[in-house]
Amino acid sequence: MKRKVTKIVIVLAILVVLVSIFYVVVTMAADRGRPYYENAGKIVWDIKTEEKIIALTFDDGPHKKYTNEVLDLLNKYDAKGTFFVVGEQVEKNPEVILRMYEEGHELANHTYSHPFKSTVPQLMEEIEQTNDAIFSITGYAPKLFRPVEGLYTDALIEEVVKDGYKVVMWSWHLDTEDWKDPGVKRIVDIVLKGSRKGNVVLFHDGGGNRKQTVEALAQILPVLQKEGYKFVTISDLLQVQQKSKVQQENAGKS
8 A cells, every 4th residue: 555655646646847937937938028038129119219200000800891991091180100901801801901002001921710729830820821811802912910918828929930020919918808899988098098009909909899999990090199199000110120220230331
């Protein structure tokens, strides 16, 4: 009996050690952290700038109704947006994709089927599928990618970057959570109270009823415009960041 208990204790001890090792490895592999990725230029959340610019981004579309309403509002206020589109929806709404492209908005990749769980090879295949769908409509192949729910691993980032993509997140304080239908006032308050120079705002134009998003955007755009903000694409934001970096480097040499 003693021998049997001893064996059980030994087995349990080994399991605890193995689980601990696995946890450490997974934790280290899961996310090197924002400072590392920002410094490496692989992921952008927002930028530091003195220019009064802000990037409005929209996930999960295009949607035949809501995306067109968003585009109408953006055009009204001479604003450009960046749309992280889902491949399945791209194929269902090619005319909306073409409109985005022709009106000067930025098309970006948000996977093909919006999977909540997937392997890196599967995700890379979905990214390629979505890019192919966009290219077949516009002749343009996006180089910006946003992971589903903003979740990623180091392995995914390495593969995405190796394929020439820049990963785009958003300013953490400007996640409108509009997909939860929190109310128009809540969405408006998050954006107007939180917006700062160089920020990236997260909205959703697809994936459900986006009436609140459209109504909130109709209130947000004129206020920010009156405050002097210019609404730019993510690529525009990155150009400003790069220009600032070059100026700092040159200043350091002189």
